[in-house]
Amino acid sequence: MTRKKESQEVGAPAWMATYGDLVTNLLVFFVLLFSMSTVDQMTFKEVAASLSYSMINLNNGDSILDSSANSIIVFDYTRFDSEEAEAKRKEKYIEDANEMVVDAEEKLKNKEFDEAKNKIRDTIEEQGISDKVYVVEEKDYLLIRLDQEIFFESGSADIVSEGKVVLSSLAPSLREMENEILISGHTDNVPQTNQKYETNWELSTARATNVVRYLTEVENLEPDRFTATGNGEHRPVGDNNTPEGRQKNRRIEIKILK
Structure with a gap:
């Protein structure tokens, strides 16, 4: 077997x-x-x-x-x-x-973005300018809207001392990020009387450019991350027929893209 x-x-x-x-x-x-x-x-x-x-x-x-x-x-x-x-x-x-x-x-990336966003809000609180700054997170960017009076005298594009302090305090948070940043200048609809700037287009563009130059030349942030634009009075957030509305429209906006 x-x-x-x-x-x-x-x-x-x-x-x-x-x-x-x-x-x-x-x-x-x-x-x-x-x-x-x-x-x-x-x-x-x-x-x-x-x-x-x-x-x-x-x-x-x-x-x-x-x-x-x-x-x-x-x-x-x-x-x-x-x-x-x-x-x-x-x-x-x-x-x-x-x-x-x-x-x-x-x-x-989301974690780094949230950390930077919180630091920016803390900085604004520390500077005591919460009433002059609007911060909101949208789907594609973080928007920081700052009143003109923080940065510029009327009709001028030269950054005042208070504005330089604010930008220097925001710079460390911006430095920790790699995101693209858009700086835009905005005005009210009052025509320019300053001979240096023929219209509000030139004034708003010069203001945005000077903010970018301060952040890149003084605070040494990477220039290729920045774009400066001027919109004049053509993108209002307030009513240009009232003093309060015109004040809201005179502003600098910093958009940090996600």
């Missing part, structure tokens, strides 16, 4: 489960360390690239936290039937890793 062959175990060896748990626990440990630390974008990209490279070179089963860090993605232990299947797997791993990097970078 022929002897029956002993049944062979199917699938990965038993030690693989313990090894997989160990790898998962190590990864969770490092994810926790990462969540409690402050990492700059360059360092994070290097770590993410390393993880991505490791994932696409897995031949056996393993596991890793997904982008929300709430569940585990378990990789199949079985071998692939063809090179095409393996290529698709690697492509999927790369796609998932890239999504994780994008999500993390977006969260990091």
